[in-house]
Amino acid sequence: MDWGNLGFGYIKTDWNVRSTWRDGAWSPLEMTDSEYLTLHMASTCLHYGQEAFEGLKAFRGADGKVRIFRLEENARRMIRTAEYTMMAPPTMELFREACVEAVKRNEKYIPPYGTGASLYIRPLLIGTGAQVGVKPAKEYMFVVFVTPVGPYYKEGFRPISVMVDRHHDRSAPLGTGFVKVGGNYAASLLSGAEAARANYPSVLYLDACEKKYIDECGAANFFAIRDGVYITPRSTSILPSITNMSIRQLATDFGLKVEDREVEFAEIPTFEEAGACGTAAVISPIGKIYDPDNEKTYILGDGVTPGPWCVKLYDALRAIQYGEAPDPRNWNTII
Ligand SMILES: Cc1ncc(COP(=O)(O)O)c(C=O)c1O
Structure with missing residues (x-):
């Protein structure tokens, strides 16, 4: 494995773990080496979108130990997703056991310390019961697979350019x-494809009602720094990022004021x-924001160098994930 040059994509590993929910209970975890699922063609995940997923990472630390970052928070978020979409939620214990087992079984795929790579963990919950009317399924499957990944953006830790999109909404204020x-x-x-065609690796979404407020940035939350304040959007249509939650705490520790409000x-x-x-990326500093409707480009800082707070917060979070710094709030599950 060329650990230093991994992208953010799927690489087959040896095992994945699964549990099925039937008659009101989750089955004991099963290990399998198959990458495939056999599904009923009327499964609700295929027709009515009963599908939830999570994304978290395991890191091989400076001390050789393996740490999963904020496993409980990801479990809570999957439970919230399951409840909102009327799926059987995995229990905290099932989520934890499945992630730990999937990482342990694929130990040889955890990238070595120092490569900048990590093992991405992808829990997936789907409605597998057959329905033709719009109704929740009576059966569910919970799967956890892992895949080694490098940095999300090919630019690495350098400012990215993002493009504003006022013509599509990824979600509605009272939606999902x-x-x-x-x-x-x-x-x-x-x-995303339109932005990529214009050479922007990410899209900046605005609120769906007025297009006045910043929502989020592709598959990541947005934040900004001004006058010693860490500012991040509060919105019902963005995913509460666990990375953002962690960075807000670190920002407070560093003496920044945190504002979580409409931006x-x-x-x-x-x-x-x-x-x-x-x-995926921890922090991608934003160097340039392009607003195609008004043909305006905003440059942040000098546009090409990560700002000092981005560097400080990124370094602090990575240090906890790789076991280089103390973890006073027990964000890591050491396995
Ligand atoms: C839409 C969206 N927003 C934000 C995030 C960042 O969330 P987290 O820090 O929990 O990975 C993600 C990634 O999971 C996402 O898909």
Whole structure:
């Protein structure tokens, strides 16, 4: 494995783990080496979008130990998603056991310390029971697979350019944006492709009602720094990022004030730094925001160098994930 040059894609590993929910109970975990699922053609995941997923990572640390970052928070979010979409939620214990087992069984795929790579963990929950009317399924499957990944953006830790999209919404204010269902991502593919065609690796979404406030940035939350304040949008249509939750805590520890509030698009020229944060990339500093409707480009900082707060917060979070710094709030599950 060329650990230093891994992208963010699927690489087959040896095992995945599964449990099925039938007659009101989850089955004991099963290990399998098959990458395939056999599904009924009327499964609700195929027709009515009963599908939830999560994304978290395991890191091989400086001390050789393996750490899964914020497993409980990802479990809670999957449970929230399951409840909102009327699926059987995995228990905290099932989620934990499945992630730990999937990582342990694929130990040889956990990238070595120092490569910048990690093992991505993908829990998946789907309605497998057959329905033809629009109703929740009576059977569900919970699957956890893992795949080794490198950095999300090929630019690495360098500022990215993002493009505003006022012509598509990935979610509605009272819709599913706050949970992690596949439909939100299907709704974002076209705008993602349009931005990529214009050479922008990510899309900046604005609120669906007025297009006045910043929502989020592709598959990552948006944040900005101004006058010693960490500012991040509060919106019902964005996914509450666990990376953002962690960075907000670190920002407070560093003495920044944290504002979690509606953030107007018009504030952009006042920001000293901006970034996108999420499990995949941790932090991607934003160097340039292009607004095609008004043919305007906003440059943050010098546009090419990560700002000092982005660097500081990124380094602090990575240090906890790789066991280089203490983990006073027990964010890591050591396995
Ligand atoms: C739409 C969206 N927003 C934000 C995030 C970042 O969330 P997290 O930090 O929990 O990975 C993700 C990734 O999971 C996402 O898909």
